[in-house]
Amino acid sequence: xxxxxxxxxxxxxxxxxxxxxxxxxxxxxxxxxxxxxxxxxxxxxxxxxxxxxxxxxxxxxxxxxxxxxxxxxxxxxxxxxxxxxxxxxxxxxxxxxxxxxxxxxxxxxxxxxxxxxxxxxxxxxxxxxxxxxxxxxxxxxxxxxxxxxxxxxxxxxxxxxxxxxxxxxxxxxxxxxxxxxxxxxxxxxxxxxxxxxxxxxxxxxxxxxxxxxxxxxxxxxxxxxxxxxxxxxxxxxxxxxxxxxxxxxxxxxxxxxxxxxxxxxxxxxxxxxxxxxxxxxxxxxxxxxxxxxxxxxxxxxxxxxxxxxxxxxxxxx
Numbered sequence: 001x002x003x004x005x006x007x008x009x010x011x012x013x014x015x016x017x018x019x020x021x022x023x024x025x026x027x028x029x030x031x032x033x034x035x036x037x038x039x040x041x042x043x044x045x046x047x048x049x050x051x052x053x054x055x056x057x058x059x060x061x062x063x064x065x066x067x068x069x070x071x072x073x074x075x076x077x078x079x080x081x082x083x084x085x086x087x088x089x090x091x092x093x094x095x096x097x098x099x100x101x102x103x104x105x106x107x108x109x110x111x112x113x114x115x116x117x118x119x120x121x122x123x124x125x126x127x128x129x130x131x132x133x134x135x136x137x138x139x140x141x142x143x144x145x146x147x148x149x150x151x152x153x154x155x156x157x158x159x160x161x162x163x164x165x166x167x168x169x170x171x172x173x174x175x176x177x178x179x180x181x182x183x184x185x186x187x188x189x190x191x192x193x194x195x196x197x198x199x200x201x202x203x204x205x206x207x208x209x210x211x212x213x214x215x216x217x218x219x220x221x222x223x224x225x226x227x228x229x230x231x232x233x234x235x236x237x238x239x240x241x242x243x244x245x246x247x248x249x250x251x252x253x254x255x256x257x258x259x260x261x262x263x264x265x266x267x268x269x270x271x272x273x274x275x276x277x278x279x280x281x282x283x284x285x286x287x288x289x290x291x292x293x294x295x296x297x298x299x300x301x302x303x304x305x306x307x308x309x310x311x312x313x314x315x316x317x
Contacts, residue, residue, distance in 0.1 A: 002309065003032030003286040004301065005088060005242060006076075009066040010059075011292050018072070019079050024298055028305040032084035033076065034118065034242075034286050035069040037091050042126035051123050052203055070103050077111035086116035088201065088242055088286055089183035093122060093139050094131055097146035098163060101153045105172045113173035118201050119147060120183035134160060140188050147180060147196050181240055185211060190219060194226030199238035199284070204262075212262060216241065217280040238283055245270065245287035247303040264290065267307035274312060 004025040006018050022033050041062040049056035073085050085107070090100075108115040121139045122128065128136040138160065145158040153168040172178045181201035182193035193200040200223055204211035211219070224234035246264040262273045274285065287304070289297045 001031040001284040002304070003034055003084070003086070003284065004030050005034045005036070005286050005288045006072075007289065007292075007297075008035045008069065008072055009038070010064050012289075012294055012297070013065045013067050015075070017294055018067075019075070021294075021297060021301075022076050022080055022083070024301055026080045026083045028301055030083060030301070030305070031284070032086055032116065032286065033080070034086040034088035034116075035067070035072050035076075036088055037069045037094075037120075038066050038124070038127065039068070039091075039094055040127055040130050041066065042124070042130060045124060045126050048124050048126060070100075070107065073107050073115070074110065077107055077114070082114075084114045084116050085111055086181070086286075087118045088203075089118035089120035089181075091122040091127075092119050092143040092146045093128070093133050097149040097161060098153045098166075098168065100146075101150040102168060104150070104178055105168075105170060108172035108174060108178055109170055111173075115172070115174070115178050116181060117150075117178050118181045118183055119143065119197075121189075140192075144192060144196060147192075151177065151180075179238075181238070185219060187222075190223045191226050193237060194223050194232065194234075195230045197237060199240050201240045201242065201286075204241060204243040210262075211241070211243075213276040213280055216277065216282070220281055239281045240284040240286065241277055241282045242286040243288065244290050245285075245304065246290040246300055247308055263287075267303070267311070270304070270308050271311045274308070278312075 004021065006021055007013055008018065025033050043062065045062065050058045053059065069087050069090060076085055104115055104117060121143045125136045128139070134142040142160045145160045149156045149161055149163060153163065155165040156163040179198040180196065181199035182189055182197035183201045183203065185202040202211055220239055223237065227234040227237055243263050244261065247267050247270055248265060260269070263270055289300070
C-alpha cells in the first residue's frame with residue numbers, strides 16, 4: 001500500500017492546495033493520506049533537537065503555518081471518498097485522551113471507517129511546557145496510558161489518568177476499532193508498538209534516522225521479539241515506513257558524488273528500493289514530498305502511479 005503525507009505546514013499549507021493533492025491522491029488510487037501535528041512552535045527551542053535532521057533544526061523554522069491535524073482530517077473526510085485518513089503522527093500527550101478518542105471516533109464514523117491513528121510521544125520540550133501538557137520526562141508513560149484509555153474510553157485507573165465508568169458513543173466505524181500505528185525508531189518506540197500498537201510507523205528522512213533496509217530489518221526483528229515476549233502475534237503488527245520519494249527522469253541522478261537518497265531516482269531505482277523494504281516486511285509506505293513546489297508534488301504523484309506502482313503490483317500477481 002502507498003500513501004501521501006500532505007503539506008499541513010509551511011508554504012504549501014493552503015486549504016485549496018491540500019485538498020487538490022488529497023483529491024489527486026484519491027483519484028490516482030493511492031491508499032492513504034496523512035497529516036502531521038504541532039500545536040504551537042516556540043520562538044526559542046534551545047533545549048530541543050529535531051530528531052530527523054543531522055543539524056537538529058526543525059525544517060522551515062518555527063515561524064510557519066501549521067494546520068491542526070484532527071480539524072484538517074474532518075475536512076478531508078468530506079473531500080475524499082476512498083483513501084484512508086491518518087495522522088503521522090499525533091503527539092498523544094498534548095490532548096486529553098477521552099476527548100481525542102471522541103474526535104477520532106467521530107471522524108471514523110463520518111469517513112465511513114477510514115481513520116488510522118499514527119501516534120507519537122513528541123520531541124519538543126518547549127511545546128510541552130507551552131501547552132501545560134504532562135511533564136516532558138514522563139511523555140512515554142503518559143502516551144502508553146493515554147493509548148490504553150483511547151482503546152476503550154469507558155473506565156480506567158492509572159498513574160497519569162483516571163476515568164470513572166462512562167458511555168463514550170458512538171464507537172468507531174471500523175470493526176476492532178481505529179488501528180494505531182506507533183511512530184518512532186527508538187527501543188522504547190519498538191516496545192510500544194509491540195505491546196500496544198497495530199503497526200510500527202517510523203520515519204526515515206536523513207541521518208541519523210535514515211532507516212535503510214538493513215537497519216529497518218534489525219529493528220523489525222527486535223519489534224517481533226518484543227511482541228512475542230508480550231504474548232502478541234508479531235505478524236498482527238503491520239510494518240510501515242514514511243520517507244521522501246521522488247521519481248525523476250531516466251537520465252537524472254539526484255544527489256552528488258553518487259550518494260543517491262533511497263526512494264529518490266528513476267522509476268527503476270525507486271522500484272528496486274521499494275522492493276528491498278518490502279522484502280523486510282513493509283506493507284504500507286507513506287511518501288513525503290522532496291520540495292515545496294506544488295506542481296512538482298502533483299507531477300511526482302502521477303509519475304509514481306504510472307511508472308512505479310504498476311511494476312510493483314505486477315510482481316505481486
